[in-house]
Amino acid sequence: MRIxxxxxxxxxxxxxxxxxxxxxxxxPPGSELVEWDGLRELPAFDQDLEEAPPPSVRDFFDAIEDxxxxxxxTPEYNSSLPGALKNALDWASRPFPDNVxxxxxxxxxxxxxxxxxxxWSQAEVRKTLKASGAxxxxxxxxxxxxxxxxxxxxxxxADPMLAERLSDLLGDLVREVTAPVELR
Amino acid sequence: MSTITALxxxxxSDPVHSSFGFSVVYQGVSVFRGTLDDVAATFADGKLDGxxxxxxxxxxTPEQFRAHVMxxxxxxxxxxxxxxxxSSDVQLGEDxxxxxxxxxxxxxVTKPVTATGTWQPASVDxxxxxxxxLHLETTIDRTEFxxxxxxxxxxxxxxxxxxxxxxVDIALLQQG
Numbered sequence: 001m002r003i004x005x006x007x008x009x010x011x012x013x014x015x016x017x018x019x020x021x022x023x024x025x026x027x028p029p030g031s032e033l034v035e036w037d038g039l040r041e042l043p044a045f046d047q048d049l050e051e052a053p054p055p056s057v058r059d060f061f062d063a064i065e066d067x068x069x070x071x072x073x074t075p076e077y078n079s080s081l082p083g084a085l086k087n088a089l090d091w092a093s094r095p096f097p098d099n100v101x102x103x104x105x106x107x108x109x110x111x112x113x114x115x116x117x118x119x120w121s122q123a124e125v126r127k128t129l130k131a132s133g134a135x136x137x138x139x140x141x142x143x144x145x146x147x148x149x150x151x152x153x154x155x156x157x158a159d160p161m162l163a164e165r166l167s168d169l170l171g172d173l174v175r176e177v178t179a180p181v182e183l184r
Numbered sequence: 185m186s187t188i189t190a191l192x193x194x195x196x197s198d199p200v201h202s203s204f205g206f207s208v209v210y211q212g213v214s215v216f217r218g219t220l221d222d223v224a225a226t227f228a229d230g231k232l233d234g235x236x237x238x239x240x241x242x243x244x245t246p247e248q249f250r251a252h253v254m255x256x257x258x259x260x261x262x263x264x265x266x267x268x269x270x271s272s273d274v275q276l277g278e279d280x281x282x283x284x285x286x287x288x289x290x291x292x293v294t295k296p297v298t299a300t301g302t303w304q305p306a307s308v309d310x311x312x313x314x315x316x317x318l319h320l321e322t323t324i325d326r327t328e329f330x331x332x333x334x335x336x337x338x339x340x341x342x343x344x345x346x347x348x349x350x351x352v353d354i355a356l357l358q359q360g
Contacts, residue, residue, distance in 0.1 A: 079335075113246040115210050116343055123338030140339075142211065147245065 001031040001177055004067035008074035008085035008110075008125070010040050015111040015146035016073035021155035023071060023109065026167045028174055033071065036063050045090040057091050061100045064092060068177045069105040070134070071170075076112045076121035086128065093132035102133035105176040107169055109141035111149060117142025135176060139169050190276040191306060191316055195356035197225035197234070198315070202354045204236045204267070208326070209345040211337060218242045220267060225354050227318070232271040232284060234354070238264065257333035264291045272296075276303050284320055290329040297322050299352070306358060314358035321351045 005020040017035070024033035041056035043049075053061070064070065074081050092101050108125045110118030119142040129136045143149050143162060150158055157163040204220040222240035226233050238261045243250050254261040271286035282303040287294050299322035306316040326332075326348045335343040 114249045114252075115214075115216055117211075119211065119343075120335070120338060144211075144214070 001068045001174060002066065003027070003031060003033045003069045003071050003173070004063055005033045005035045006039070006070060006072045006085070006088070007035070008039075008072065008082045008121075010084060014075075015113070015143070015149070016075050018150055018155045019073045019109060019111045019143060019157075020071065022150070022157050022163070023073075023166055023170060025156060026163065027170055031170075031174055034063075034067065036060070038063070039084050039088055042084070042088055042091060045087050045094075047094070050094050053091070060088065060091065064100040064104065067104075069107070069173050070101075070129075071173065072106065072108045072125055072129075074108065074110040074118055074121045074125050076110065076114075076116075076118035079120050081121045081124045081128070085125070089125070089128045089132060093128075097133055099132060101129065104134045105137075105173060106134045107137040107139070107173040107176075109143070109166065109169065111143035111146040113146050115144045117144035117146075137169065137172055137176060139172060141166050141169055191227060191230075191303075191356070194226065194228040194359045195306075195316060196227075196359055197223060198355040198357050199223065200355075203352070204234075205351040205353075206348050207351070208348045210343060212341045223352075223354070225356075227274075227316075227354075227356050230274055232269070232274055232286065232318070232354075234269045234352075236267045238266060252333075258331045260291055260330070269297075280304070282318060282320060288324065290324075291331060293329045295324070295328055297324060299350070301352075306356075316356040316358070318354045318356060319352070320354075321349065323347050323349050 007014055007017040007020055009016045020035060027033060038056055038060055043054055074085055093099050106129050108122045110122045112118040119140060122140045126136050157166060202223050204223045205217060207215050207217040210216050219242045220236035220240050221242060222237040224235050238259045241253060243253050253259060268289045269286055271284050273285040275283040280302050282301050284299045288297045299320035301320040304317040306314045309315040325346050327346050337343055
């Protein structure tokens, strides 16, 4: 099983990219996480380009189609999701309803340097994914105080409880692919 | 045992070995702990007075987090630089328990509080100082002091609890 990992943060040393790598290590056997790194290449969404999307957008669509599920790790900017991530999801939502996100199993996790671990941003991403027709897990994984949330020098969560929650969430995502509860 | 004979004379806090800690539940499950590091206290003739500098809070990074805690949503440090305490009554029991009543001022709002804990009688330390210790805890409702910030969590409940537990450790050195 192929899970496409999308980090909503572009910066080098992104906590959310580390979180995706922590997730990759916790995936059940038979699953692999492939990181998508085309976020910065996407132009601003323009409905005039929808019929013939630019190559970077087409590559993004292909990456989603090639994946069995999506795992999005988002930071929180001003109590919401980053504009670049929203832009990517807006592209992927078109043309509606026969878009690449339709029925795609997806889970959202997030890390922030504050106390609350991008919990509001994760809710916004879930909302956007649901509106686009994706099959989104309700569970969330807020990783707060991200500067000290990872084990020294490793892409692994330092808190075993948090790592267990991430592991459970990934198990749920894999089950969503193999045995979907319902098809919305 | 009266307070005066229990810790007779004047003591001042040893800043290196004293701390003013706080803890608050966030997201309904986790506990966040911090300290105000710059604390000065005196214990003289049975009365405890203390001042902690808000700027010395242990939240230093990330910058936005510190700025938020310093803002009018929380401490409003521009207008209120200190947290102060002044006791009205200090009971130091023979069993090592301590009960302190007094006025706590945070953000310019003064409320009576009762803190309980333990104390260690004075003894001579390794450097020849006469040293005692006071450990006190109490729980306050931060909103009573105007630290009102909160936000609803996406799945219900509030981001930050109103109850904040304060835990103060004061290492006291006898003066003169």
